[in-house]
Amino acid sequence: MTSENRPGTSEQNARSRSKQNGRVHHVEELRRKGIQKVRVVGQSQLQELAREAVARAVLELAESLEVSEETKKSLVGRAQETILKESREELPEIIDEPAMKPDVQLKTPSTDAESTAVSLPMALQDQEMLKELSRLIARDWRSELNSVQDSHRAQVERLEMRIEELTRALRATDQVLTRGKEEKGTEDLVLMPFDHKKEELLDQLFQANVALREISSGLDSEDGTSMDGEGRSA
Amino acid sequence: MNMKLNKNTQNESDIGITPVDGSTAAIKIGIDLGTSRSAICSSKGERLVMASVVGWPKDAVSAKVFGRRVLVGDAVLENRMALKTCFPLANGNLAFSGKEGQEQETLRKAGLHLFSALRMAANPNEKQAVHAVIGAPAEATRENKQAIIDLAREAGIEGVMVVSEPFAVAYALDALEDAMVVDIGAGTIDLCRMAGSLPGVEDQLTVFHAGNDVDARICELIREKRPEVQFSRNMIKQAKERFSSVVDTNKRAMVRFPVNGKPTEIDITAEIASAVGELVPHITEGIQKLVSSFDPEFQHRIRNRVIVSGGGSQVYGLQEALEKGLAELGGGNVEIVDDPVYAGAQGALKLAQEMPEEYWQQLGEDQ
Numbered sequence: 001m002t003s004e005n006r007p008g009t010s011e012q013n014a015r016s017r018s019k020q021n022g023r024v025h026h027v028e029e030l031r032r033k034g035i036q037k038v039r040v041v042g043q044s045q046l047q048e049l050a051r052e053a054v055a056r057a058v059l060e061l062a063e064s065l066e067v068s069e070e071t072k073k074s075l076v077g078r079a080q081e082t083i084l085k086e087s088r089e090e091l092p093e094i095i096d097e098p099a100m101k102p103d104v105q106l107k108t109p110s111t112d113a114e115s116t117a118v119s120l121p122m123a124l125q126d127q128e129m130l131k132e133l134s135r136l137i138a139r140d141w142r143s144e145l146n147s148v149q150d151s152h153r154a155q156v157e158r159l160e161m162r163i164e165e166l167t168r169a170l171r172a173t174d175q176v177l178t179r180g181k182e183e184k185g186t187e188d189l190v191l192m193p194f195d196h197k198k199e200e201l202l203d204q205l206f207q208a209n210v211a212l213r214e215i216s217s218g219l220d221s222e223d224g225t226s227m228d229g230e231g232r233s234a
Numbered sequence: 235m236n237m238k239l240n241k242n243t244q245n246e247s248d249i250g251i252t253p254v255d256g257s258t259a260a261i262k263i264g265i266d267l268g269t270s271r272s273a274i275c276s277s278k279g280e281r282l283v284m285a286s287v288v289g290w291p292k293d294a295v296s297a298k299v300f301g302r303r304v305l306v307g308d309a310v311l312e313n314r315m316a317l318k319t320c321f322p323l324a325n326g327n328l329a330f331s332g333k334e335g336q337e338q339e340t341l342r343k344a345g346l347h348l349f350s351a352l353r354m355a356a357n358p359n360e361k362q363a364v365h366a367v368i369g370a371p372a373e374a375t376r377e378n379k380q381a382i383i384d385l386a387r388e389a390g391i392e393g394v395m396v397v398s399e400p401f402a403v404a405y406a407l408d409a410l411e412d413a414m415v416v417d418i419g420a421g422t423i424d425l426c427r428m429a430g431s432l433p434g435v436e437d438q439l440t441v442f443h444a445g446n447d448v449d450a451r452i453c454e455l456i457r458e459k460r461p462e463v464q465f466s467r468n469m470i471k472q473a474k475e476r477f478s479s480v481v482d483t484n485k486r487a488m489v490r491f492p493v494n495g496k497p498t499e500i501d502i503t504a505e506i507a508s509a510v511g512e513l514v515p516h517i518t519e520g521i522q523k524l525v526s527s528f529d530p531e532f533q534h535r536i537r538n539r540v541i542v543s544g545g546g547s548q549v550y551g552l553q554e555a556l557e558k559g560l561a562e563l564g565g566g567n568v569e570i571v572d573d574p575v576y577a578g579a580q581g582a583l584k585l586a587q588e589m590p591e592e593y594w595q596q597l598g599e600d601q
Contacts, residue, residue, distance in 0.1 A: 202585070204432040205397060206395070206597075212376060213380075
């Protein structure tokens, strides 16, 4: 990606590009670092690699989605069409043992300007591609989400209907039980009327004893009839 | 020597046990105050029946023998030769209210000791209040009832209510409507018709011909037939309770009474049967009075359920004799209670327990 024989302006251009696309390294510097082999990757190959990486990411994303296999295949298929629509170009060249052949020239783009001219559109294409992929994924997600929501909505509606049916049944049961209880209460009233009067009877007995005391203490000595029920005067 | 305590524990199904909150919750008791015998049932499960009699040692010797200044209950009858005895009740009422002077004071003290003994039978704790419903004769006067309340209060019973004895029996049996209760005691026979409300004066009747009159009649008949035989009223009473019958049976009432100091076997079957049989017309007449004064539409209901309680209900053949007597007046069904001795006290206890607590508090404050 860089050129050894054109330091000067080319170095400045490389620096400026490195701000956008990466860093420029001298061959000597690479050698000092122990790098013996360098793969020179062409534009089309880089595009291919980018597509492969994106395709791999799409596959991983598709795997992670909780959707049917059919949907996954459809999603991946559409992604493949978009990502891999351009044919594969030249394969990358391998420079064997660069340390043994120090004079070997790395095959590089003809000029920095060309390199820059090619690199920028490639990045834009990748960005566009990723945006498209993102849109696709988002669309599929929305679609899946909608279907899931529809499914949930349908289930919720069915559940609500079922709850309503059960509520109606419950109300009907309550009514039947209440009616039965009222009827039973009426029967009890008829069969055992005195049970409901026991408190009244105890109260009468208490009042009779209170009256007895009052009469005895002279508070009500002239009214012997206030002793209702229990006993009679001498 | 000691008072015989018949502390039979009641069945839980018979009576509710009031939960006692520490030592301060009031004990509820029901008392059947009888001329001859009094019964008590308590919310702690105590039951006791005792002779309604009080005795004081005749002299210093007997006081030393008994070790106490006064005796109450069956112990008095057992040791009456060494005691001055007093029956505080006559015809179901406290006897002192109709007397004067020393006699009145003695009867009043006897009544007080009787109530004290009944209270102690409930076995209250030292600081525990006692609330009592006391059964009185159906036709007890206001003065009689007030005398009962005053004496019971003086004996340490904090809350007192008086109720007619047959009503207490009806309450015990839940026979609160369409029924007639006949309580045959020693001093009176009390009748009460139950029509679903608190019985009034018109619903109750007292027949003053009861167990003591039967005893007296048996004595008369034996004296008429065998004037040489020596016996006491108590001996006749015991024989009556053992052999009494109003129907002919093969069982003979054979007793050993002294004749000129020599124990002699005597047959008194006819005398007992005759005297006891004389009760039946009194009872059927009382039933008829109460039935005939009732709403004609419902007379058959109370006639068809005549419930007999009290010691007199144990007379053999009484049920058949009463039904026979009722047949002549239009018919009726008679049933004898299972527990005649305690039925009244148990009903009184039931009333005491079911009475709202605030009523007891009010009575305790006012009385």
